[in-house]
Amino acid sequence: MAVEQHCKVDAIIKVENLVKQYENDGVVTPVLHGIDFEVPKGQFLAIMGPSGSGKSTLMHILGFLDILTTGKYLFEGQDVSTLDEIKLSNLRGEKIGFVFQAFNLLPKATVLENVKLPLLYSNVPARDWDKMALEAIESVGLGHRVNNLSNQLSGGEKQRVAIARSLIRKPSVIFADEPTGNLDSKSGIQVMDILQKLNIEKCVTIILVTHETYTAEHAERVIKLRDGEVVLDQKVEVRRMANHDEVLK
DSSP, X not given: OOOOGGGOOSEEEEEEXXXXXXXXXXXXXXXXXXXXXXXXXXXXXXXXXXXXXXXXXXXXXXXXXXXXXXXEEEETTEEOTTOOHHHHHHHHHHHEEEEETXXXXXXXXXXXXXXXXXXGGSSSOGGGHHHHHHHHHHHTTOGGGTTSBGGGSOHHHHHHHHHHHHHTTOOSEEEEESTTTTSOHHHHHHHHHHHHHHHHHHOOEXXXXXXXXXXXXXXXXXXXXXXXXXXXXXXXOOOOOOOHHHHTO
């Protein structure tokens, strides 16, 4: 099941000869070695690799949580390689959504309050917050849980709240970092089906970082890293999404 072709336009992400290394007390540790690839808008990409391959470092750079050492990074055609931290932070807040393995929810806050959190640091008028949050919550099938505290939810429901939170500012890209790592296989598949539905129906670009084959099967393209280098970049057959109405029950 592929994303409709109208989603596919110019590259939303393009990296050229991307190099990342860390220096500590004069000791240089290379992590990424001359990475090159493009991601078209609306693509569902899985980045895979063993521990230490550099996949998390790459995600952090692409999501403006870290900066490259040398090379070029174009986001929506803008060279962001030399932006300062303030500009990167603003771009991250406006354009990027994150879904992490640990959910990162406030346990004593309601679903609605958790989903609204990114708006605290935005210029969106407060009068619009509830409407935007409710729309995002409905999109992941949790309208009946709006007033529940997050610590009253199952693991799968918590991750769906995290997805709703990532959607609230209508980002250009959602980065999902091992989003099923804390879930049982059934809940994990439900979460992946939700991400796939968002990709297909709303043309949301999804970049999944995972070491699990069953989650990567939801992507249409896989990049594999080993020792900081791309060893595979190919289109793949997409796992057919389950019936979404059933998934959200």
